[in-house]
Amino acid sequence: MSARTSAHLTEKETVLHSWTVQDRWDAPTVVGGEGAYFFTADGRRFLDMSSQSECCNLGHQHPAVVNAIKAQADRLCYIANAWGSEPRARLAELLLEKSGFTGGRVFFTLGGADANEHAVKFARQAQGRARGLVIARDRSYHGASYATMAYSGDTRTRAASDPTAQRVIHALPPYAYRSPFGPGTDAECGLRAAEHVEQLIAREGAHEVAAVLMEVDSGTNGIVPPDSYWPALREVTRRAGTLLIADEVMSGFGRCGEWFAWQRHGEAGRPDVMTLAKGLTGAHLPLGAVVLSAEVAQRFEHEMLHTGLTYCGHPLSCAAGVAAVEAYASGDLIAQSRRLGGVMLDLLREMQERHDVIGDVRGGHGLFAVLELVADRGTRAPLSEWPGTPPALGALVRDGLQAGVSFATRGNLLLLAPPLVITEPDLVGSLALLDRLLAKHFPAARGAS
Numbered sequence: 001m002s003a004r005t006s007a008h009l010t011e012k013e014t015v016l017h018s019w020t021v022q023d024r025w026d027a028p029t030v031v032g033g034e035g036a037y038f039f040t041a042d043g044r045r046f047l048d049m050s051s052q053s054e055c056c057n058l059g060h061q062h063p064a065v066v067n068a069i070k071a072q073a074d075r076l077c078y079i080a081n082a083w084g085s086e087p088r089a090r091l092a093e094l095l096l097e098k099s100g101f102t103g104g105r106v107f108f109t110l111g112g113a114d115a116n117e118h119a120v121k122f123a124r125q126a127q128g129r130a131r132g133l134v135i136a137r138d139r140s141y142h143g144a145s146y147a148t149m150a151y152s153g154d155t156r157t158r159a160a161s162d163p164t165a166q167r168v169i170h171a172l173p174p175y176a177y178r179s180p181f182g183p184g185t186d187a188e189c190g191l192r193a194a195e196h197v198e199q200l201i202a203r204e205g206a207h208e209v210a211a212v213l214m215e216v217d218s219g220t221n222g223i224v225p226p227d228s229y230w231p232a233l234r235e236v237t238r239r240a241g242t243l244l245i246a247d248e249v250m251s252g253f254g255r256c257g258e259w260f261a262w263q264r265h266g267e268a269g270r271p272d273v274m275t276l277a278k279g280l281t282g283a284h285l286p287l288g289a290v291v292l293s294a295e296v297a298q299r300f301e302h303e304m305l306h307t308g309l310t311y312c313g314h315p316l317s318c319a320a321g322v323a324a325v326e327a328y329a330s331g332d333l334i335a336q337s338r339r340l341g342g343v344m345l346d347l348l349r350e351m352q353e354r355h356d357v358i359g360d361v362r363g364g365h366g367l368f369a370v371l372e373l374v375a376d377r378g379t380r381a382p383l384s385e386w387p388g389t390p391p392a393l394g395a396l397v398r399d400g401l402q403a404g405v406s407f408a409t410r411g412n413l414l415l416l417a418p419p420l421v422i423t424e425p426d427l428v429g430s431l432a433l434l435d436r437l438l439a440k441h442f443p444a445a446r447g448a449s
Contacts, residue, residue, distance in 0.1 A: 033060025050408030058282030068323035103294030112249035112277035113143025115288035132210025190229030253279030257366030
């Protein structure tokens with residue numbers, strides 16, 4: 001090595017950063033955070049309107065979670081999954097309690113992608129179909145491992161994945177704004193999307209299909225299904241004897257106004273299997289989980305479970321998860337997400353009236369919403385072909401950062417998912433900034449007041 005030692009190399013020269021072209025990466029170093037804000041090494045402070053990767057539901061450095069991690073580190077940092085662990089057992093108990101999966105079981109993973117892979121593995125074993133088909137959805141995201149890329153209907157990874165090899169079939173999405181089922185109401189789109197899944201099961205034969213894997217509510221691909229969709233899908237899978245896996249990696253832990261998004265539909269929406277990550281620890285430590293209903297769990301009581309992870313149910317991560325669940329409950333943050341989500345939705349719909357560039361506003365059940373931007377609201381012509389990002393939207397994000405607010409985008413979408421601990425004044429102020437930035441960067445729209 002030259003006289004310049006590794007200690008002098010920058011992060012840009014040494015780290016591979018996800019979802020970016022490496023020579024274009026140029027981000028400041030974050031050195032701290034508190035609540036809905038994070039701080040950079042150059043002294044700037046940013047309001048986090050995306051909860052980073054839609055995962056910091058408790059904000060940054062939640063004191064109860066940080067203290068729980070410290071206390072667990074003093075007692076025990078690691079023990080293999082073959083041994084018992086107090087925080088692992090307690091977190092499993094809490095997850096079964098909050099989901100109402102009485103008599104079920106929990107398998108802990110490292111994050112969302114491996115939770116989804118294991119959920120499919122468990123569904124196939126439980127159904128006795130080692131190569132059973134999985135029906136997933138176009139325009140969805142379940143992870144970036146080879147298996148989860150195949151489950152996902154994601155244009156970014158389509159060329160690198162092989163759904164056929166992974167025994168995956170993709171269904172048309174319940175995308176009401178651009179319905180693949182033709183004209184009709186949002187509710188009709190949801191019902192037709194569920195019927196479409198039923199047709200796919202019938203075409204392949206119910207005995208060939210091990211599971212249907214779907215995101216419930218929110219997702220980075222911008223789909224927020226009509227309320228008619230999930231209960232209808234549940235009924236379709238129940239009639240077919242097919243297990244329904246709810247991917248709650250992003251939508252869980254208050255993001256959509258309930259502990260888990262399916263709970264908005266009551267028992268009519270209860271899945272057989274549920275996958276979790278992100279908000280499970282509020283992103284303080286990596287952790288994922290697969291939650292099995294009692295009926296599915298019973299099928300493993302007398303069979304070998306052919307899987308394992310070195311860090312499955314890691315004590316530090318599980319201690320963080322216990323503290324996170326308790327923090328959501330003690331802070332009444334699930335109800336707060338519903339209330340502030342309603343405030344956010346009202347303000348976004350008012351904004352839509354002022355800006356023709358906003359074609360559709362979706363979400364609002366909790367602190368998650370999607371703005372789809374269009375070139376022409378009448379024809380719904382997109383600003384850019386999916387998944388390309390319009391230059392003006394990139395400029396809007398840069399101006400937001402200059403003003404101290406971090407917004408997230410995907411293609412022609414603005415994704416709003418602030419921490420559940422955000423204050424109402426901060427939420428309203430950030431949306432007022434967004435209002436002004438839309439008027440600046442999309443002058444064809446009517447100006448903000």
